Amino acid sequence: MKQIDKRQQLVENALALFYAKGIHAVGINEVLAQSGVAKKTLYNHFASKEALIQACIIERDQRFITWFTQRCHDNSSLAVFVEHLFNALDDWINDRAIELGEFKGCFFVNTAAEYGEHTSEIKQLCMQHKIHIKKLFEKKLQPLIKDKVQRDSLTALLMLLKEGCINCAHVMGDKQAAITAKPLATAFIDKI
Amino acid sequence: MKQIDKRQQLVENALALFYAKGIHAVGINEVLAQSGVAKKTLYNHFASKEALIQACIIERDQRFITWFTQRCHDNSSLAVFVEHLFNALDDWINDRAIELGEFKGCFFVNTAAEYGEHTSEIKQLCMQHKIHIKKLFEKKLQPLIKDKVQRDSLTALLMLLKEGCINCAHVMGDKQAAITAKPLATAFIDKI
DNA sequence: GCACAAGTATACCGATCTGTCTATTATAAC
DNA sequence: GTTATAATAGACAGATCGGTATACTTGTGC
16 A cells, blocks of 8 residues: 555544544554554654644645535625535534534634644644635635725624634534524625 | 642642643643642542542633623623623733633633543533523623514624634634624624 | 641552554565 | 565553552641
């Protein structure tokens, strides 16, 4: 089997375990057992557990952005875009998005929580993901709202509502959070 | 020194460490060194590390609710209430609320992230805190909005914006999140 | 002043963690 | 076919973890 395959196996299985249980709760040996890969192979591909974690964050970032971009593709109007956005979140929250695994909140929020130091590389990568999301919103809203102030305002609202409903769904167990958030966003765009 | 004092010392120091570094990143010995308490004393008060963690969650819940209640005391009008609410969050995010420690996001979100199983007692306690926050909002909005549908709608918006700006501030490093969120909430109440 | 409860300091136990090392087998390139 | 690379399984090291046990000291109530 090619090297890249083993590496990918490791990243995918590690990501699934880290997301389901948290980073510190999962040991290297558990990752190896789940992946069916020898320990030496892991350390041939990654210098340390930290390097594996970083690869998992990057993988999750790419996977989430890909999924989210597909689901929010249609920006033919503000109403349509917002509709699709919160429908996507609702599907994720209620485990109808298998690409993202069983819903356990935001992987980046969860991971950042386990690393106190702001300077840590891992926390920086988590921050990068949120910036990617913001840029995605900005890109999709660009053709829909000409006025920059209004556009930035809606971008901020969508960021806040997205983060809010993911965390309310996860910690409060409010599985209706995305459905609740949707009309709050549409009420805002109706004024534009 | 009285028993209660030692117990309180342990909870306060453990809470500070857990919040700053994450639960699994802090060992019992570190808590003991920071508290200046012997190991046997800890296990005289708590059956296990898990029991100490639970006590920390309850302590944080009480402390946060107390602080938040004080800061959002004035509900003479919707505008005033919202103003105070987001000013309080802004103070916390920018480390002007010493009672809450150096800002590291929501302790309950962070803690829940480290426990994958939904059935775990710790995750249940985190959920309880969010319910306490929601009830606080409902109580303060009760005399201000008579229509239940509108009141529930604003409660939901405030919950989502609060969670949203705490997590955007923490993970994205957007220290202006609360200031950004405020006008989004006031835009909503202007319609009522 | 005595007895008992509680705290201190520290050694220790078994488990688990990350990471290394050895020895062997499979695979791919030429 | 030979050779170099990569994978395997697993023992092992060194550190750290949560939790227990021991021996001693302090403090409090009657």
